[in-house]
Amino acid sequence: MTIIRHLLARLLRRPVAGAALVEIESVEVDPDPVPIGGEGRVVATFEVVTSGPSAEVKGDLVAPDGSRTGLGFEREERTPFEERWRAGHAFGRDAAAGTWRVVVGAGGVTGEREFEVRFEEGLRRSRIGGFELSPDPVDEGNRLTFSGRLEAVTGKEDWGGLPGRTVALLFRADDLLSRTEVARVVTGRSGRFEATVTATESGFWSAEFRADAEDRGRLTAARSAEVHSAVNAAGAQTKITYSARPKSGRRNRQATHIGTLFVRVQPAGQPPRWDPLPQQRVRLWFDPSGAGAESVRGSATTGSDGGFRLREKVPSTGDWQVRFDSQSPAQRRSCKSPARRLTTN
């Protein structure tokens, strides 16, 4: 028997250094729209991905008439950087049809998402099948091609292709739980779609049909199963945890941006781990809403614990992001943090 370090580390693997604050990375509702009117109750699940230190997630369902129902979130999964929380709610035949909201809060920040509750009649189920990617593994910088088919139920158990619909390609990196949209593609005549992206990072890909605009109320949304893509790259992967506070306030207030830069270390014969990456310059970028022009608003050098802290004026509402541009990409790859929106009133 051996006391194995990495297992101890696994139990405490949430990186404590740098101390980014809690952020809500995503709020998802499944299914959307929620089909009611059938025989039984329909259970919708609400998934929230948070980053930063562990914090309880609380949430409410807000009905079209503004009435609120509490949701009990339980943590389902976690990675070194993020946690996935899930709550369920059963919608009965008598639930109000219309636009609902799920409002969640964790560690002082809030997030919300709208979703639809609709009568089942006239709502056709859709699905994405045969979602594949190739090649796997792929070398960094090479092309990665996806294909799949968007279908809707036509008869009892017959499925037919849905042409001319937009499907979004979603990606989440290894060790992350929140997905980001990478590309959109329109389905062909048979409902098939194909897309090509440049491979940059290993992670999970999925395709999502959101049933927007004309399909709203006629088709359910659908998401494919996740498919993993392994990307061979020379330099070690890096990652930035990042949070910004306060989220809203007056123009030109000072906001604090804190986070930590990590590098993925893969010791032989051991599982990979994330070590703090010290004394590297990270830059804070600002993208004012609608302006489309990004600019660097500050920079900092990470400490021995990989942590950084910046205070900058918030000139207007916009997205902030921290980037690490590696000086030695053969050893340490560049990376970007998730974007954080700060608003002014």
Add this chain to the structure above:
Amino acid sequence: MATVLLPGDPRRLGGYWLAGRLGEGGQGVVYEAYDEAGRRVAVKVLRPAGGPGDARARARFAKEVAAARRVAPFCTARVIAADLEGPQPYIVSEFVAGPSLRAAVARDGPYGPGELHRLATGIATALAAIHGASVVHRDLKPDNVLIGPDGPRVIDFGIARTADMSLTTTGHVAGTPAFMAPESVLGARTGPAVDVWAWGAVTLFAATGREPFAEGAARLPVRGGGPDAAGQALTGVAALLHRILAAEPDLTALGEPLRGLVARALDKNPEARPDADTLLATLLGHSSPGGAALLAEGTRTAEGLGPSRAVAPPSLAAVAEEAYGALVPADQALVPRILLRMVAPGEGGDDLPRPVPEDELLDGVVDRETAGRVLSGFARADLVVREGETVALAASALLRAWPRLREWVDADRAGLRVQRPLTEAARMWDLHGRRPGDLYQGTALETALGWAATARHHVTLNTLEKAFLDASRGLARVRARRRRRLTAVLAALVAVTAASAGLALDQKSSAERQRDVAVARRLAALAETSRSSDPTRAMALSVAAWRLAGVPEARAALYSSLAQPLRRIDPPPPVTAGARFDLSGDGRLLAVADAGRAVLWEVAAHRVAGGARGIGPAPDAIALSPDGRRLAVSGGGRLRVWDLSTGRPLGPGFGNGALEMTFGPDGRRLAVLAPGHRGQVWDALRGAELLDVRDERAEGVVVSARHAAVLLDDGRYRLYEPVAGRPRGPRRLPAPGGGRADAIAFSPDGRTIAVGRGEDVRFWDLSTGRRRGSVLEGASAVWLAYGDGGRLVLTFDGTGAGLWRADGGGLLAYSTPEDTTGMPDIRVAAGAAGGPVLRYLLSGGRVATVDAGAGARSTVVSPSAVAAAFAPGARTLAVSPAGKGPLLWDPARGVGLGPPLGGTPSGALAFPDVRTLASVPAGEAPGHATTVSLWSVPDGRPLRRVPVAGAGSVGGLAVGGGVLAVAPVAEDYEPVRVWDLARGAEIPVPRHSGWDVMAVSPDGRVLAIGGRDAALVDLATGTVTGRPFGPVLDGVRSIAFSPGGSAIATGFHEAGVGLWDARTLRRTGTLAPEEGRFDDVVALAYSPDGRLIATGGTSGEVRVWDAGTRSPLGLPYAVHTGRVLALAFGADGRYLYSAGQDGTLRRYTIDPERAADEVCARAGGGLGDDDWRRLVPEAPYRKVCRAT
């Protein structure tokens, strides 16, 4: 760009290892080379003049090289060394990473006005410096101006050359005397003015891209209305020389003021040319020439030139690093194994490449594919060459130039010296038909075995070497038996000849000592190999080894015995394959049901404590009550409970058998997973059914004195209150946690239910239904149990067992049982030594006993810690918890010393002396000047504050010799500031940014700053040495000075620890992590005698190293559950202390005698007489453990 060395090229000149050819010129060949320390240099090997002029020429060379070394380093490549006496005279100069001016112009075209001005200024600066040292260059030309990353550098100055050298050696770089001054052409006496001419010509060349006196570039004066007939008739070199003497160069490409200056410099009359100082002053716009300030200004002006033109040829290290970086991590890990086989270790680090037959590599060292990938990657980069069946390093310079390879070699040098002969001996043995006579024996065998067992870092044995060692060891055993017989005969002879005793006795004791050393080494190696299979014996062997001889290997084995968590593995009584086992609540008793009888077995004492007969031939399952008194047996579709003290059944059989079963904490209720996956609870004493869940498929049943939980196969569970005789059956209760669970346990008092679901375990109060206590985060429990009377919770996640505090939720230990099959059967109890002890069943009924504390005393000093520091000699520990002022502890006694100091949480702590603590606030203090607070340690009183003006916060603190160094932060790290604490005055230091890793030498004279831009600041002279610890990817992560200040240890990320001579800054060694156990060394400490070094990592690992042999002393201690913040040895060196981010203080026994006693206590005694005779046949038995 350097090209590979050619067959006739030298491989080494003096202390320089040649790596490739940079160029070839009239005077010789220029090579890229590396010195001992890996510094990149240019080595010019001069072609000897030959004949009688040779000696004269050498003397002149020597004189002028000496002069050249006086030249101030402004825009010149410094001459570092020269050997003009040897058969191959050579000159070593600074390596300039960039193309020559000729190459730069050929590639990017002529220079524009701005760039040209900077270039001209740079060359003029160089000339002013060269002439200032009374040296004349005499061969300034575009090939001798290199465009480095920080501006132009003039090379090859001060090297004597005669007219015939330049004129007769053609076809190389120089080729033509295009930049020769008229007076040189005429063979007149030449002075500094020839260089000024050349400056003009070179400047013009840079502006036009053409040699100024090339055909068509210069106009010949027209005399008498016709072209110069003589000039027209000449061709080639003669025509060129004619144009130099007579033609006027075309200066139209130049703007003012350069044009006027170049025109004056190209005056045919040397007297009319300006001197270099004037050139420089004019270029810089000054009226008066001269002075070092001007040279510095010229250098600065020229610096702007570099980046756009300079494309530095990558250094050998960069090429190697790139080839290495291109490999996937798994292949990278095998690179040292492959490359180290290509190294023949020399004396004093004078290592050489060794051609390796490919089959040696493929013989179990690496697989063919990996070898192919690694070797072809390195071969493509010209780092490795294949010659027939062998592969070898392309240049020995790689051994100096590539820090990574150097570190591997340094770590294994001693081992390589053992392995090289071993490789050859094994090959010979194999080649000659594996004859016993070719095997190792005696010292050679001991050394090889000792190294193979303990001291390897990257080197692996191949299959042939292993076979050779095994055969050698086998033969040695046979010899030892023969020798024992022989010894008896000799003993008789010795008795007869004892008359001449004096000398003989001396010899004998010396021989005994040698024998004991050899035996101690062997036992230590044996201890390491048997550590996981027979931990008790490993501990006993380590003590025996240490008591025989205090060799480092024995000491290492001793420390490993303390660090090893597994204390013992006890076998069951003899059983058949059909035996069933269960442990009592504390794991001290083992019930064995086998062949119709049950035995209660005392695990540690190996004796029977009770039993029963007639329990049935082949039981399906058994359960032992926690107190070990009752045994439930399932067989033949019935259950029966036996009293093991009386050997009688409690009553008749009941129920319908069990797949699994377990008693409740009180031993009265029996939870049964019955056939058909029914969940049942029985009254064990009366055989009455209390619960039977048959409507859904049960996967497990847990029971307390009052409640029962049935786990269903779909992840749900049900909670019941089974009551005998209740008309409507057992009462079903709402199940906490949403009725979903992977694992369930009831506290022994029955009040709390622990529910493991997903990653976490949560607790609910069963009477109120409310959540209670904390969460066991990340436990991922598939099995759960309470232990030690409910104080501890044990979780199993399918891989390992976690031990947690039930109240605070903190993880105490995590262990991976070696071979539990399926669900574990783990018990936890308070150990005799205080720390918790885990006992669990291994296959075949063996019981493993594990000390969860694993050899280090643990004291919780704070829930968590941000910063920590030990006072000198570990007399006091200061820790800074998050959100509170620092706390003081007495590490030796493990007790707190009063309330927190002040109210401000601290970001960094340091003890200037045993009575004073320095602290700085964590984070920024808006509106306040940042101050360093000094506290009186004995009474916790504030002493004074040292304001750090202009700083928003302080990132790092270091103290030593009465000096306090502070790394202020305002936006970014600011220049470090230093105070003399005795005088209270700030000491002026050169500007260099501080960092949160710093150390001050014990005498307070030197400040070491870590990070990527590491530096040593001499506080007495104010000089700064940049990058003293080499270029490191992630910088220096920790620094410690040895107690005398003569050595410095630096911790790196994944690259171990570098050891340096503090005076010369030469690397004296490396503490290299073993393969696969890389860590980030963030804490370092020297023992008071400087012989040991302790390292602490980001992962919480603490380990001890022998500073002399640079080898690890024992297994790492895996005790902290987070980064190690501080390490210190006690003043007497008996203990090592560590403080971690997890808020614990740990103590490790370092004094080997004390460690031996502790190991004896853990092992329950030393080697027995029989074991000794078997394992140590060479030496007489001795008792190695003191009686306790």
